Structure formats: C-alpha cells, structure tokens
Amino acid sequence: MVMKSPAINPDKQALADLRSQIDQIDGVIHDMLRERSEIVEHVRKYKGKQGIYIRPGREAQMLRALMSRPQGKIPDGLVVRVWRELISAFTIVEGSLKVGVYAPEKGPDLWDVARDHYGSFTPLVEYPTAAAAIKALKDGKISVAVVPPPAQGEKDSWWPLLTADKANALTVFQSMPFEPLKAGRSNARRALPTGLIVGKHYPELTGDDRSFLVMQCTHVPEAEMKRLLGKAGYKVRHMLTHSTGRAASAPTSFLAEVEGFVGRADTRLGRLKAMMGSRLQQLMPLGGYPAPLKGGRRTA
Template sequence: MPDSSPPAPAEAEIAALRAEIDALDDAMHDLLMRRAAVVARMAGSRAKGNTTPLRAGREAAVLRRLLARHAGPLARARIVRIWREIFMANTAIQGGFSAAVFAPGPQSGHTRLAREHFGPLTPIRVHPTPARALAAMTGGEASVAVLPAPVDGEPAEDAWWARLDAPRLQVVARLPFLAGPAADPGALVVAPVAPDPCGEDRSLLMVEAEAGAQRSRIAQALAGAGFAATSLILSRAPAATLALAEVEGFLRAEDPRLASLPWARRIILGAYAAPVPGDAP
C-alpha cells in the first residue's frame, strides 16, 4: 500500500520553498517578456529613427544603479553577468549585433573580455591586427571593434589610438566594467557612434606635442587647463610626441578648456563609464 503518512517537516519546508522559487521564476519571466516588449516598441518607434541600439553609457548607468541597491548573498559579478545577458538579448531584438576583436595571442584575454561583455550568443570574430578589426567594423561586418587598452611607451606605428578616425569612430566602453584583478587585461570598445554619458565617466583626450616633449610639461598643461588626468600615456615619433590622457568627466567638443591647451592638435577619442568595484575577496 502507498505511504499516506504526511511528509516530514523538513520535506514540507523544502517543497514550500521550491514552490516559492517556481512562483518567482514565473514572475521574473513575466518581467523579462514585458521588458522585451517595451524594447520591441522602442525599436519600431519613429522617434528612435535609424540609430544604433548600442547604448554603453545607458547600460553602465543601469548596472551602477542596481549595484548600488544590491544586497544579499548573490555576488555583484553575477548581477553584472545576468544584466549583461539581458542587455544583449534586447539588443538582438533591435537588430543584428556582432563584434570584431583584435587578439594579439591566444593568452591575450581580449576575446574572453568581449565574450563576457557581449554574451556567448553574440557573433565574435578575431582579427590579427587592430587595423583589420577596425576595417571589419567600418565595412559593416561588425557592429563594434574590441581593441587592447593603450599602454605607455608603445611605438607610434603600433598605437592604434593614434590613427583612430575620430570623431567618426569613438571609444564608447572600457572592459571590464566591474573591476577585476590588476593583471586582468583591459580593452576598449570602438563604435561608429558617439558615446553616451552615464553620470560617472572618463574621457580620452589625445594631444600632439613637439618631439621629445617631457611628460611633466604635458601633465602640467593639462592640469593648468583644468583637466583631472587619471593616466597619461605617451607614444613618441620622430616628429612629434603623442599623448593620450584619460580625464575625469564626459568631455565634449565645445568644452572651453580645450582652447586653453598649448597644442593645435587635440582630439577627443571618446568616453566610457568609470569602472565599479568588484566583489570583496
């Protein structure tokens, strides 16, 4: 005969918790479907026009807001991964999206960063040079290009940022958004659109100084114009010194501080959200 005795207290509690989880899953699924429906309406809106669905600053602002209110045992990194997948799923609703990645070697980590940011279902193609990755994007083969973060002292011929076709092409994001180990490689996302601010931004400003210009003089000129530079990267060529400054805030072309700089060539290469802290060790 079947056992008709009531379940043990522990089994009953587990069954009740599982039922609660099932109800929460249904509620989350309902919200995901509602979110996708809103995105679909936005994609079809005449007000949106033919602009790209990529809004790196908007995504960063959403993540920053969620992380600020987050509590409990779920890791901050998990929150970012979950919402990154939601962002990319909704981006796919608005049109095709793919990435061209320059990976200098199998251990570079840039492909992994691109996968983590844009999701496992986003088409990603690896290219042997930054120029090839940029060409794939400008040729319509990819929506964005993912390139290594600039490093100090690299030769001018190797510095892809020195030849970036700004303002037509702009840096719109830095990877990873959630700060990781110091050894984690950094990457920049370049797109054929202007970046959008998130409220806590950093901008990239390139200036061309005279050959042999001292780092201290360039830093002093930036500070004298009112720029708070968080890093300064130099690339020296026989005829000039190229300097790439990461400055606090979202820099616009009409910013009056630019006119205070002593160099004729000064180009804004883009902007991105300042990274946020990861989980405590």
C-alpha cells in the same frame, strides 16, 4: 480494518513548499521578461531606423542603480551578468551587432572578457591585432572593436589610427568588464584584465566618467604637456607619447586619459589651444567610458 495514512516527513514537506515558491518566482520573472521585451519593441519603434542601438551611458546608470540596492545573498557577479545578457540580447533584437575582438594566436586576449560583456548570442569575430580590428571597423565589417588599453612603446598601437580621421568619427565609448571580479568568478582565461570598446558612438555623461584626449604638437616635453593639461582644468590619470618621426622637429602625439567627462565642445579644449598656440597641430577628444563599478556591495 483501519488503514493508516503514511507519515509525512516535515522536512520533505518544507522543502517541497520552498521549491514551489521558487517555481512561482520563476514564473513572475518570466512574465517580467515578456513585459520587458514588449516595452523594448515599443522603444525600437520610437527610435526608428538606426544603425546600432547602443547606450553605454544608460547601461552604466542602470547597473549602478541595481548594484546600489541591497544585494542580500545574491552571489557576487550574478546581477551584472544577468543584466549584461539582457542588455545584449535585446540590443540584437533592436538592430544588428557584430563585435570584433582582439584575440592573437598567442598570449593574453580579450575574447572571454568580450563574451562575458556581450552575452551568449552576440556574434564575435577574432582579429590577431588591435590595428586589424580597428581597420575592420573602419571598413564597416564590424559594428564595434574590442581592443586592449594603450601602452607605451607597443608595436600594435591602435589609437593613432583613430586620430588620422579628421572627422573624429571613431572613438572609445565603453570599457569592460564593468564589474571587476575576483579570480574564478568570470569566464576569462588567459585574458587581459580590461578592454576598451571603439565605435561610431561618442560616450554619454554618466556622473562618473573617464575620457581620452589626443594632442599632436611640436617642441612640447611630456612634463610640460601634463602641466598645460592641469592648467586647462584636466586631471591626468595616464599619458602616452607616440613619435611620428625621428627628426627633432617631428611632431609628437600625446594620448592623455583624464578624470571626468570631456565632450566635443568642452570649454577647456579652447583654453588648452590658447595656451599652446602654434605648437599645437591637432587637439581631439577621443571619447572615454563610464567608470567601472567600485568594490563593495550592500547586503541589506
């Protein structure tokens, strides 16, 4: 009696072959992760003993390069999410990192946006106000602070706390999220749409940047301040004012967000000082951030 071999379903066989290919690719990805971790270890040794190993400019250039490649059928948000996890995990390996996050008891916060940005393993600490997060940063209790963008007339105004430090040690150096996503494509719930990251890091030039300038002066209306900034060579995106007193002679602080990178030795700062003369009491670059990814993606 001849035994017949059971019939092989061609669809099942094709599916098994495809799954086998996925397994092989997963193995290659794992091998590459191991190799990447070894290279990171060499980088850590070359850097020596530092406080925190954060390079927001480098991160932005990496992600821009990756997103400029053809994305094929990769789901929206996956590439940036995977690399944010990688960057954050290896940052912790290189050095300690604790993130203070604006998270009031009621109302929108930045907790979920910060968790998306800093990955699953970075320690986060919640603070009820942005000012409390900045104070904790000044006291050395956290490495960086995640705060909401400044708004006119806000009670919890944090940026004047940075200008009080004449050493200009704390600045804005990054924004989040780096890749704005459609609703439902991130973990964010009851979240503010964007946050700024403050720390003892000055941002790096990336080729597509935004910067903050603080000017404290007397007898300078807002329109005049915008005109002077434009004449100095700055393109103003937004401007806020903060009065330091009720008297007519009380100084006014201006916070201007401008296009492009402004370093501490930016030559336009000298131009602005010369034009304002004795009316200017303080001029300070307050850092900035690499501009987020723009919409659209390459599929092929």
